[in-house]
Amino acid sequence: MNERFPTVGIIGAGQLARMTVAPAEALGINLLLFAESDQDSAAQIAPHVVGDYRDLEALKDFAKQCDFVTFEHELVPIAVIKGLEAAGVKVLPTSDSFQYSQNKALMRQRLTEYPAPKWKVINDGDDLLDFPFIAKSISGGYDGRGVWKIKNHDDLDEVLNEIPQLLIEELVEFDFEIAVMVARSAHGQAVTWAPTQTVQSDGICTSTISPAPKLSLDLAEKAQHLALSIANDLALIGVMAVEMFVKGEQLFINELAMRPHNSGHWTIEGAKTSQFEQHLRAILDLPLGDPSMVAPYAVMGNILGGDKTDMFRPYLHLMARNPDLKFHQYKKEIRKGRKVGHVTVVGENLLELTEVIAHARDYMSGEIDE
Secondary structure, three states: OOOOOOEEEEEOOOHHHHHHHHHHHHHOOEEEEEEOOOOOOOOOOOOEEEOOOOOHHHHHHHHOOOOEEEEOOOOOOHHHHHHHHHOOOOEOOOHHHHHHHHOHHHHHHHOOOOOOOOEEEEOOOOOOOOOOEEEEEOOOOOOOOOEEEEOOHHHHHHHHHHOOOEEEEEOOOOOEEEEEEEEEOOOOOEEEOOOEEEEEEOOEEEEEEEOOOOOOHHHHHHHHHHHHHHHHHOOOOEEEEEEEEEEOOEEEEEEEEOOOOHHHOOHHHHEOOOHHHHHHHHHOOOOOOOOOEOOOEEEEEEEEOOOOOOOOOHHHHHHHHOOOOEEEEOOOOOOOOOEEEEEEEEEOOHHHHHHHHHHHHHHHOOOOOO
16 A cells, blocks of 8 residues: 555544545545544444544544544544644644634634624623623534523523523624635635525524525625635634624624534535545645536535435435435434435526425425425
């Protein structure tokens, strides 16, 4: 075997790691995953070790087998990441960058010169923003968890009883939400994909449309510029999602995720270079790939667990109905409301594409029948 191909270690073995397997294989890059269980989505198809991502010694042993280590989720404690770095492990993005996607209060402090909702960190009920406002746990929340709409003091007391310190933000009555995926390599080359409109339901993204159809060209350019600027300021290495609210001609930075992200899944079929390949290129400091779109529109739909557990049978109907539909199964245990896969379609007629994705999502999750 030619030993010159590097080994990339990924902490986490969920669907994001699973979707990184194909581009890694194509490039000849060896992947090794640090999984929580043999049944994790990516552990089913890639070499892995099983362990606890909070265990520094276990991660050090894992890292000895890798040239670079990266992440698939934000849950690894910052002290553990710093411990790996102190042991000489090349961790990308670095702890200096990664902390801003782990700690929302830290991110708000660091990005004060960027447009954002009014915010403050509170320990008790004093000195509040005007009701209603949004409260967020400072770390660990995602997919609608760890975020509350606070209408009055009773709501607030209830959350503060559970979580003594909160980030609170003004409630922005936005028109819609977008995300800009950005990639940056160690030597500072950076690119962004077309801004994506994310459609949410109960805090979980149900579908994305790229490029965001309601976004003016001026605002799209401004959003991309903001994402590139943040990537540069935080010395990002890898890919990052910059989530924003759009209100009229204003943009507000909502959150950051320094890893491949749900709002970038469309890039597998919809862009010349997917977010997963780009993440590998960025951390290996290879020249970045072309992020431009292969069709005027790409629409992605998340398949959420429902009453239907057989994910193979729906292919018969859906493939016959729409031969251009692309499927990604994560092979996770199907639970109500859990992301178990996604579908993507690219083309020119946005109305048609959104209809195809809505039908496929509803059919696969069992909400509609043949």
